[in-house]
Amino acid sequence: MLSVDLLGRSVHQEHSGLRLTLLLAAYLLVCAPGAQADAPRPQSTKSSAALRGVPRSQRGEVWYARRFGVDQMRVRYTASGASVEFRYRVVDPDKAAVLSDKHATPYMIDEKTGIKLLVPVMEQIGALRQTVPPEQGREYWLLFANAGKLVKPGQRVDVSIGSFHVRGLTVE
Numbered sequence: 001m002l003s004v005d006l007l008g009r010s011v012h013q014e015h016s017g018l019r020l021t022l023l024l025a026a027y028l029l030v031c032a033p034g035a036q037a038d039a040p041r042p043q044s045t046k047s048s049a050a051l052r053g054v055p056r057s058q059r060g061e062v063w064y065a066r067r068f069g070v071d072q073m074r075v076r077y078t079a080s081g082a083s084v085e086f087r088y089r090v091v092d093p094d095k096a097a098v099l100s101d102k103h104a105t106p107y108m109i110d111e112k113t114g115i116k117l118l119v120p121v122m123e124q125i126g127a128l129r130q131t132v133p134p135e136q137g138r139e140y141w142l143l144f145a146n147a148g149k150l151v152k153p154g155q156r157v158d159v160s161i162g163s164f165h166v167r168g169l170t171v172e
C-alpha cells in the first residue's frame with residue numbers, strides 16, 4: 001500500500017512510520033524549549049531588526065491579549081523551510097479557546113502572493129497542532145506545511161483560525 005509524505009511524494013507504508021518517527025524526533029530536538037539555551041548563536045550578516053520587520057505596536061499587542069487572550073505571537077521558518085511554525089502564549093484561556101478549536105481550520109496566508117499554507121494531517125497522529133484546552137502562561141504552536149518553500153524568512157504573513165485573525169507577522 002502507498003501513502004503520501006509531507007511533500008506529496010509516494011512512499012511505502014512500512015517506511016512512512018519510520019520517517020514520521022524520525023521527523024517528529026528531529027522536530028522535538030530542534031524546537032524543544034531550552035534545548036539550545038546554552039549553545040552559542042552564530043552572528044548573522046543581516047541585522048536581526050531587518051528580519052523582524054516592523055515591530056508590532058504595544059497597543060496592538062494589548063488588543064490581541066484583551067480580544068483573543070494571547071500575546072507573544074511569532075512565526076518561524078523551521079525544518080529547513082519545509083514548514084513554518086506559528087507560536088503564541090496564552091494570557092486568558094477562555095478567550096484563547098478559539099485558537100485550539102478542532103473544528104476551525106487554520107490558515108497561514110502570504111501577504112504578497114496570497115498563497116495559503118495549511119496544517120498537515122498525519123495518518124497516525126493527526127494534525128500537527130495543539131488542540132488541548134489552553135492554560136494561562138503556556139506557549140502553544142501550530143505547524144504549517146511549506147511545500148516548495150514558497151514562504152521564506154522576512155516575508156509577512158497573516159494567520160487565521162476561526163474568528164481569530166492576525167496580520168503582518170514577519171517570518172523569522
